[in-house]
Amino acid sequence: MSTPFYVSPQQAMADRAEYARKGIARGRSVVVLQYTDGVLFVAENPSRALHKVSEIYDRIAFAAVGKYNEFENLRIGGVRYADLRGYTYDREDVTARGLANVYAQTLGTIFSSAAEKPYEVELIVAEVGNAPEDDQIYRLPHDGSIVDEHGSVAVGGNADQISSYLDQRHRDGMTLAEALRLAVDSLSRDTNGGERTLTAEHLEVAVLDRTRPQKRKFKRILGRQLSRLLDEHAAGEQEKDQPGEGAGESSGTGSTGGNGKGGAAGKNGSGASAADADEPESGAADD
Template sequence: MFTPYDWQEGIGNRAQYIEGKLAQGAPVFAVSIPEGILVFTFRRQARKIYEIYDRLLFAGIGQQSDVEAIRMGALEFASREGYNRSDEDVTIQRVATAMSAPLKRAFSDFSASPLVARSLFAEVNATPDEDLYYALDYDGDYTMSRRISVIAGTQEVVDASTERLQKLDVSAPTESLMASLQETWVHVLNPEGHRSTEEVIQGLSPEAVLLERSNLRENRFRLLTPEEF
């Protein structure tokens, strides 16, 4: 007989399993600046940051197949909403809440594997104060924030990153901001300074995107080149 205690223990075991898998996940930073939303991380091979609709982007850490499943689900939902309703109806709140339900089901369904992923959804608006971020966890829970958002393998890294990012001078030139983001990224993964920067980022490549606030360009989503780092 399956008791409530068994269910609670099973959920705890699934959470512990996923947390262990995500613990080494490389953090992703998103910061609102005058030009738009700047997103930065380091990666090994597969990209982590994607456009999912005009004004909206997605970033994910975790098992690559699960990250891709969430990305495709969000992309399909946004496209369907835009077709059935209007572009204005495709908001980050609708996308994030739509993706929350299948994650909740997958996490609590003991007959299937849970999704090992954390996701970040961002929406650029007219001003930095109006930008929206939704951080979606593997169990379907999400948190909303403005101006700054971080997803990472552990809550300790999220807290340390957020504290440092809140002190950024967002009015600085993009090159200066990129340098600060890289420095923060290395620091939160090496807080005691026991490893050199080269050791921390060995085998990794920087990835950065600017989701532009201006709509003068056909595509606001712009992958930054190494020359802009």
């Protein structure tokens, strides 16, 4: 009788973790940022049928990278958990912390089980509060651990490089247009240090907006509204980079030529979030 092949538990777990990390790294990245009115989700995802970002409950949303069928099963399970808990107790009892604990138990059980392969997924669960300091963002890697994040977080693809870029540039009090531009800039940077061009057609964007009067704070940003937000902030950045137009046109009248056009450039700053009211709600269409 042949001796069975032996692998130490440490080596077996390391192999499973490496397998899961490689699967996650093959996917396109997702970025989650806090801004002044809520939480922004931006994913590089040209598909309009397969969503990486979805609504879970009133104030809670979910983002994921990795194998679609695996994180879609987790999303459906999260919706069922939230609906049952909200119906049995109270809607206020459904929290991102509770949902993250449920996901952590599920992922941890699957990862430690030798009977099946680990899930090749990494999740983000976020909840918007009544004030920015009440927002909650949790990142759940493949092994079921929970990481409490603040400000910004990236998963999938070259997440380490994107996270470093975000940490250096993200700040409190950003408008929606500023946060969106920062997220797109971070996603457009490839592993070789170059930059790609990401348009509205390449992006999946959604927000948890605390200013919405409805109980359900989740909203997708699509089509013209997304293009307008990208264009407005890009135009504002270009105007800031250009020198004053009147400075080189002094034709003998001295000081009046250089000061006349400076006031208009300051009006492009932070008004992009007002465009939210123009678009119809499409929050839970994928549930």
